[in-house]
Amino acid sequence: FSLSLSLSLSLPPPPPPPPPPRVQHERLHVKHRGHEAMHAEMVLILIATLVVAQIVLVQWKQRHNRSYNLVTLLQMWVVPLYFTIKLYWWRFLSMWGMFSVITSYVVFRATRKPLSCRTPRMVYKWFLLIYKLSYAVGVIGYLVIMFTMFGFNVFFRIKAEDSMDVGVIMLFYGLYYGVMGRDFAEICSDYMASTIGYYNMGGMPSRSLTDDICAVCGQKILVDVDEEGIIEDTYQLSCNHIFHEFCIRGWCIVGKKQTCPYCNEKVDLKRMMNNPWERTHVLYGQLLDWLRYLVAWQPIIIGIVHGINFTLGLE
Incomplete structure (x- = not known):
């Protein structure tokens, strides 16, 4: 009896039971009573910041497209890295590291002078591989999400939690690396084409294009337009300039260019797509352009909103 009495005296008293949900709800209302005007002010600040940021970004993109793309690419490369290190997402960090190392080497090869004759095809093959992998992974992730929502799991x-997590992760991986690959491919396309001399973003080309030279890679064209090649065909645009089929597809689809690499005439991408399934790649590229704003600029805008609220003392 004395032992049990001493133990009971030494043990701390049990914690009080939590209040019922109704009492918690009433306490929450009492705590935030009178905050309706503050909450409305916060909503107005959010809407105004989104509108102003959208106008600024659109004007920046129209007036200085090159700097806008570089800053956006840098943010897309750095912002997810901050969250992965903070939240210990080592799987994403390892994949991000492998992608960064290989892409850095490809960009290094694309910016060398003189440009190797094998570099353009190597660059387009790498980014085309990233493009197709991101497309496949994104579609599979979307199907897994639909699979879970309809209860087939x-x-x-x-x-349901496990399958939904897998679907969301795959969809994010596909969209993120798809956007990164397209942006890096666009930079490499401009630099390589300008180095070769058949393309100039701001003026006339520095070299004259002959009928047997591809303006994308600068190499000879060995297959006629009407002739079926063993490995690769030759494609002719409406401006009568001819290219290796792989080069012009990489230029237009992977490099996001919709003009002729030599004369800057508009390219009809639908005319290039003989297979109707290939047209989905163009739509997928447009989807990536839309999501670039969400990944790169949305965290910055939300941070600005939080800073304004903190400065004004809003909770």
């Missing part, structure tokens, strides 16, 4: 005894 029950037939395979998979928890």
Whole structure:
């Protein structure tokens, strides 16, 4: 009896039971009573910041497209890195590291002078691989999400949380690396084409293009337009300039260029797509352009909103 009495005296008293949900809800209302005007002010600040930021970004992109793309690419490269280190997402960090190392080497090769004859095809092959992998991973992630929302995961005894996490992660991976690959490919395309001399963003080309030279890679064209090649065909644009089919597809689809590499005439991408399934790649590229704003600029805008609220003392 004395032992049990001493133990009972030494043990701390049990914590009080939590209040019922109704009491917690009433306490929350009491705590935030009178904050309706403050909350409305915060909503107005958010809407105004979004509108002003959108106007500024659109004007920046129209007036200084090159600097806008470089800053956006830098933010897309750095912002996810901050969150992955902060949240210990080592899987994403390892994939980000491998992508950064290989892409850095490809960009290094694309910016060398004189440009190697094998570099343009190597660059387009790498970014085309990233483009196709991101497209496939993004589609699979979307299908997994739909698979979970319709409840098909029950037939395979998979928890809804697990399958939804896999779908969201795959969709994010596909969209993120798809955007990064397209932006790096656009920079490499401009630099390589300008180095070769058949393309100049701001004026006339520095070299004259002959009928047997491809303006994208600068190499000879060995297959006629009407002739079927063993490895690769030759493609002729509406401006009558001819290119290696792989080069012009990389230039237009991967490098996001919709003009002729030599005379800057408008290219009809739909005319280039013989297979109707290939047209989805153009739509996918447009989707990546839309999501670039969400990934690169949305965290910055939300941070600005939080800073304004903190400065004004809004909670």
